[in-house]
Amino acid sequence: MSQALKHVATEAFEAAFGSPPQHWVQAPGRVNLIGEHTDYNDGYVLPCAINFGTLIAASARTDAVVRVVAADYGAEVDSFRLDQPILPLAEGAWPNYVRGVVKYLLETGLPLQGADLALAGNVPQGAGLSSSASLEVAVAQAFKTLQGFSELSPTDMALIAQRAENRFVGCNCGIMDQLVSARGEAGSALLIDCRSLATQAVPMPADVAVMIVHSRVRRGLVGSEYNTRRLQCEAAAKHYGVKALRDLDLARLEAEAGDLDAIVLRRARHIVTENQRTLDAAVALAAGDLRQMGQLMAASHVSMRDDFEITAPAVDQLVDILQTAIGPVGGARMTGGGFGGCAVALMPSTQVEAVRQAVAEQYRSPTGEAGTVYVCQASQGAGSLS
Incomplete structure (x- = not known):
């Protein structure tokens, strides 16, 4: 700090x-x-x-x-x-x-x-x-x-x-x-x-940069649809008779959908597929496989956009700019609760300035603001500084 x-x-x-x-x-x-x-x-x-x-x-x-x-x-x-x-x-x-x-x-x-x-x-x-x-x-x-x-x-x-x-x-x-x-x-x-x-703990490769880009689209979780998404997930878990969507795989999700509301089914599909992507990403990151990590991050963003419907058009555009600038050796996705906020990107440290420049040149929020770029380090948790 x-x-x-x-x-x-x-x-x-x-x-x-x-x-x-x-x-x-x-x-x-x-x-x-x-x-x-x-x-x-x-x-x-x-x-x-x-x-x-x-x-x-x-x-x-x-x-x-x-x-x-x-x-x-x-x-x-x-x-x-x-x-x-x-x-x-x-x-x-x-x-x-x-x-x-x-x-x-x-x-x-x-x-x-x-x-x-x-x-x-x-x-x-x-x-x-x-x-x-x-x-x-x-x-x-x-x-x-x-x-x-x-x-x-x-x-x-x-x-x-x-x-x-x-x-x-x-x-x-x-x-x-x-x-x-x-x-x-x-x-x-x-x-x-x-x-x-x-x-x-999943060690980050030493030559990887974590870039966060604020879309300048502000979001407020308490007043947003966050609690609605949670209720939809609980409704889906109840339909399948499981304690939580963690206990469901994709095959059962599709086979036993029955008369489940189509929107609730999409919400559940995001959670089930996202759980598997997260486990796969931990393996990829530990192996230093940024290509696989990038593919998983891209699939995560599509799922958040289409199934969970928590992205925003400006954030989708920002993620596309980041993915194009990074190419196949990293990835980007929206991060956080949704409805605005930030995108996160992983890339080789050597790419940081070129990606930063692409964001500066190509992205503006709906109110005309440039994205704010933060390059972060994976850091220690809470503690005393005394």
């Missing part, structure tokens, strides 16, 4: 609370290489943590007060107490992500004390790179570090953060974003089994 971010958080802390912080913690955002919307279907995903995230400057208090200043929101301060009901503010308000995590930390029975926190982040918001999960996991890490909760594992922090997002913020997300933010490994993608929460 950058020194600049640490400086921003420290300055905000000192200005708001009048003393230097005792600790600094961080949690990264993530980009999902493949495996979209499979997480809440008990399936497989292949994300990596990235070197953009949330940094928190923090000090412990001896009372039950939690004070939080957000450097990215005009140094706005939120304050609440641990010995009173913790309630959400207006929908979409940034304090909800903090309050929700603290509420569910309390529910674990851990002996929480108050804290002063200053938040600073550099994950592009509304881009599908998990700025919210990064913030949630960083808050859990701050309390773990301040109070020495050694029993609070990275997976525990991810589950608490997910609960906050589901029940307090109101977005019915799966576990992927929070788990890779908590458990990411430098230099590797992370194959996650979203049923068992088992993870396997």
Whole structure:
């Protein structure tokens, strides 16, 4: 995490609370290489943590007060107490992500004390790179570090953060974003089994670049069709009599479709095929086979566009530009919840400048904006910087 971010958080802390912080913690955002919307279907995903995230400057208090200043929101301060009901503010308000995590930390029975926190982040918001999960996991890490909760594992922090997002913020997300933010490994993608929460580090080839391009089409998951897709997946699982679509293969999907609604069938087909693509991609990436990886990423994008219907015309165009510029030695696809946001591309590092130039010359959003390019590194998960 950058020194600049640490400086921003420290300055905000000192200005708001009048003393230097005792600790600094961080949690990264993530980009999902493949495996979209499979997480809440008990399936497989292949994300990596990235070197953009949330940094928190923090000090412990001896009372039950939690004070939080957000450097990215005009140094706005939120304050609440641990010995009173913790309630959400207006929908979409940034304090909800903090309050929700603290509420569910309390529910674990851990002996929480108050804290002063200053938040600073550099994950592009509304881009599908998990700025919210990064913030949630960083808050859990701050309390773990301040109070020495050694029993609070990275997976525990991810589950608490997910609960906050589901029940307090109101977005019915799966576990992927929070788990890779908590458990990411430098230099590797992370194959996650979203049923068992088992993870396997998949080393990234040393000469491969991860490029993320923001389409400048903003998206908002809570108000989008994300929850609708989840309900459709649950309806399909019920039709087939399985716990989740993870338990279905393509042959049975087609053979037993019966009178299943055609749209629900397409949604299920995306999940079933995407699970297999994700497992195949982990093998390809570990072998350094970028050609196979590119083919799997292309098939994933087509499935998201046609079966799951979560892309947008501008994003489709951006992915096409990336795929053409990269050629057969890598690939690109939409990444994130959909309805805008980012594309992710894998390519040999030697191609980065040519691909960046192709995006600059050929892509504009519906409002005329150029795409924003980020070249990322697979990074370590949450931890203390002290």
